[in-house]
Amino acid sequence: MHLFLADPDTVPFLADELRRAAPEASVHEIEGLGIAEAVNLDGLLLAFARQTLPDAAEVQAASINAWADRIIDAVAGVLPDDQPWHLHLWPQYGEGRAGLHRCELIYATLLERLKKRRRHLLRALIDSDAVFDAQTSLVQCILTSPETGWLSTTIAPRAFALRSLVSSYPFGEVPLADDKSAPSRAFTKLVEAEQRLGKRIERGETCVDLGASPGSWSYVAIQRGAHVIAVDRSELREDLMRSPRLRFEAADAFKYQPPQTVDWLVCDVIAAPQRSIDLLLEWLREKRMRNFIVTIKFKGHDEYALLETLKRDASPLCAEFRLTRLCANKNEVCAFGVV
Numbered sequence: 038m039h040l041f042l043a044d045p046d047t048v049p050f051l052a053d054e055l056r057r058a059a060p061e062a063s064v065h066e067i068e069g070l071g072i073a074e075a076v077n078l079d080g081l082l083l084a085f086a087r088q089t090l091p092d093a094a095e096v097q098a099a100s101i102n103a104w105a106d107r108i109i110d111a112v113a114g115v116l117p118d119d120q121p122w123h124l125h126l127w128p129q130y131g132e133g134r135a136g137l138h139r140c141e142l143i144y145a146t147l148l149e150r151l152k153k154r155r156r157h158l159l160r161a162l163i164d165s166d167a168v169f170d171a172q173t174s175l176v177q178c179i180l181t182s183p184e185t186g187w188l189s190t191t192i193a194p195r196a197f198a199l200r201s202l203v204s205s206y207p208f209g210e211v212p213l214a215d216d217k218s219a220p221s222r223a224f225t226k227l228v229e230a231e232q233r234l235g236k237r238i239e240r241g242e243t244c245v246d247l248g249a250s251p252g253s254w255s256y257v258a259i260q261r262g263a264h265v266i267a268v269d270r271s272e273l274r275e276d277l278m279r280s281p282r283l284r285f286e287a288a289d290a291f292k293y294q295p296p297q298t299v300d301w302l303v304c305d306v307i308a309a310p311q312r313s314i315d316l317l318l319e320w321l322r323e324k325r326m327r328n329f330i331v332t333i334k335f336k337g338h339d340e341y342a343l344l345e346t347l348k349r350d351a352s353p354l355c356a357e358f359r360l361t362r363l364c365a366n367k368n369e370v371c372a373f374g375v376v
């Protein structure tokens with residue numbers, strides 16, 4: 038049984054997406070939290086799943102101590118010796134602090150016990166959101182009430198192999214970036230995609246920004262020391278237009294072609310979803326970029342199935358292909374990856 042977590046508003050779209058991916062499987066919701074299903078996770082892409090708990094087991098634990106014991110049972114003698122592991126522990130019930138407080142107590146008790154009896158496990162426990170490598174294991178524990186929940190252990194190297202489904206961020210939630218000087222809040226999407234990918238625009242790289250105005254994506258790239266070709270019908274914010282690192286092209290984003298392969302295609306153009314999908318596929322087939330972050334925008338909820346072509350056709354063209362409705366996305370999905 039696998040548990041897939043989504044933003045509560047998008048759980049029905051995640052269920053549809055799972056049904057398209059695994060028509061034979063029975064898909065259902067659990068306590069409004071997500072979808073559980075026995076499907077093959079290998080190669081699966083789910084735009085609406087923020088996090089996956091592979092092979093999750095239902096757990097009951099009557100006390101803080103009992104929860105700590107359950108977690109120890111899930112890791113002791115199970116995780117590879119002296120290899121790093123992450124623990125995501127989170128309440129999915131009630132409002133406010135009560136559930137969080139319980140999880141903090143469970144975490145503190147767990148640390149105490151590891152300190153006394155399993156120091157090697159304590160040493161290997163990592164307290165960060167660093168993107169997984171092939172040595173990292175992940176333990177996820179969700180409390181659906183004070184005494185019930187789900188526990189999932191993903192042993193290295195499987196967490197890494199499933200990184201398009203299994204996030205190093207607890208429950209797949211990436212805290213939104215903050216920068217009051219950016220021309221708009223849209224830059225949070227770019228930064229979140231970079232964080233999920235574990236790769237970011239760097240100094241000296243070249244970047245084409247399609248649909249760039251007012252310029253918050255270009256702003257991030259310029260701040261990092263990259264060179265940007267910004268394509269839009271409207272100019273970007275004045276200071277960005279003056280930047281020696283930015284070249285503005287008043288052109289149609291769908292017709293623009295870079296003179297040579299660029300390090301990054303970033304695209305936040307407002308267009309029908311099929312147009313953005315076709316644009317990305319064309320750039321991938323023509324090998325015009327090494328990395329990409331592309332927003333696919335929707336009107337209403339009827340066209341999400343269009344993403345299936347993208348999953349099918351883009352994945353073989355990429356070393357790494359991700360498709361996620363980001364925390365920073367509204368009615369959008371972000372395609373990002375490495376060619």
Ligand SMILES: C[S@@+](CC[C@H](N)C(=O)[O-])C[C@H]1O[C@@H](n2cnc3c(N)ncnc32)[C@H](O)[C@@H]1O
Pocket residue numbers: 220221223224247248249250251252253254255268269270271288289290291305306307308
């Ligand atoms: C959501 S905004 C981009 C915001 C930008 N990423 C930022 O962070 O400031 C979308 C942009 O796409 C541009 N756009 C829409 N269709 C376009 C086209 N065919 N060619 C070029 N730009 C286009 C619009 O002018 C608009 O500035």
